[in-house]
Amino acid sequence: MSAVWIPLANIFGILIAAVLLAALLTWGERRLLGFWQDRPGPNRVGPFGLLQVVADMIKLFFKEDFVPRFADIPVFVLAPTVVMATMLLGFAVIPVAPQIGVIDLNVGLLFFLAMSSIAVYSVMLGGYASNNKYALLGGLRAGAQTVSYEVFMGLSLMGVVMMSGSFNLREIVQAQTEGWFIIPQFVGFLVFFIAGIAESHRLPFDLPEAEHELTAGFHTEYSGMKFGMFFVGEYLSVILISSLITTLFLGGWLGPWLPPVVWFCLKTSFLVMLFILMRAALPRPRYDQLMQFGWKVMLPLALANLLLTGGILLWNQ
């Protein structure tokens, strides 16, 4: 009996928690931005404005679900579902605590990379199917940006893989009992964090939807819940990347005194706050600066980190 119930509880618990947290983050982000920018933020609906999420949801659900007649309709409908589906699937491999986690996959890390590389289609197809110049430009930018940053997103993680000798996320956490990987792999952490911002196209790198030049980029033509899926998908990817950084570099659930789940949540929410702080603090670069930074700074850094880690590991063998 419990053999069926425990996995089911895990699956639905993580699924519901991920979606709820992503929805809540839409409020949390605006409150935190308000705090840093010395203004209240949304504080009218419910205690501390907490019910703002519900108000936004009601608004999104009741908006007209408009599909432009010049759009490529099947692709237009498919596009927003891709990001939601892949990001939620990505949560399947995250080990939240020793007993909590959906699947213990021996290629867990690669599974995450696969999901994040499939998620690009959402933005690209959304941009294409809208049949709109701004959306197309946004989609093209998203495609080029994500493909470039994916290269060293994978490379930056290989240092961790070499040190723990496994692609399995649980084994990677267990390999950090003597010390978190953020200390020996600080360069890898930095590169992965920056690549993570670019992958989820969050603010310093949100060129695909840069509103000052592209209206709203790839989701210009989207409204109602289709837009909502893009929106929630973005927050899901922020949470997913934060929890992955926690797992890979900050020792996952490991920590003294508190129960493992609490440690995991604390570290992840700290990283999510860091994501929001980056948004509040940094200006947007130009598109060519973004690409040059990727290929000319981050890629060599990731490669050098890989070479050094491999060399030191071989030396100590």
Place this chain on the structure above:
Amino acid sequence: MNTVFYLTATIAVLATAMVIFSRNAVHALLYLIISLLATAIIFYLLGAPFAAALEVIVYAGAIMVLMVFVIMMLNQGDAAVQQESQWLQPKSWFGPAVLAAVLLLQLILLLDSEAAANTQGAHAVGAREVGIALFSRYVLAVELASMLLMAGLVGAFHLARGKHTKSAERDHAI
């Protein structure tokens, strides 16, 4: 396990057929992505999780993105769909289809005679085995492939670079 395999294989075959029959290039590419994902699942079922993950990351996630990217940039409209529908006349696909059907028949006969039971119980091939095989037995092939890719990269760079003019500088900034 067999049911999953046949289901996935059917999806792969149908999706690949749709790649050929779709008149819209982007729809065809979407079917090709589905076909690649199905192939990855088949790899996983046959006990090669590492190959499955690489199939998704490299083929479905990187190469196909570039193809979609190029098709998007060309931004073909209904005219291209019309043109495509003129190309698919029966007289142009009938001959190849017959030949391919004969090949398919041969394949089915071969599979039937082999009893096709070799795949069951194969041990899992992880990242370590793949890495060791690539860098010991197949190291020459790996190096040759990397040289070929390097030559392709340099060639592409040379072709795309053009002459050093002001317009090239401006194009670079886009």
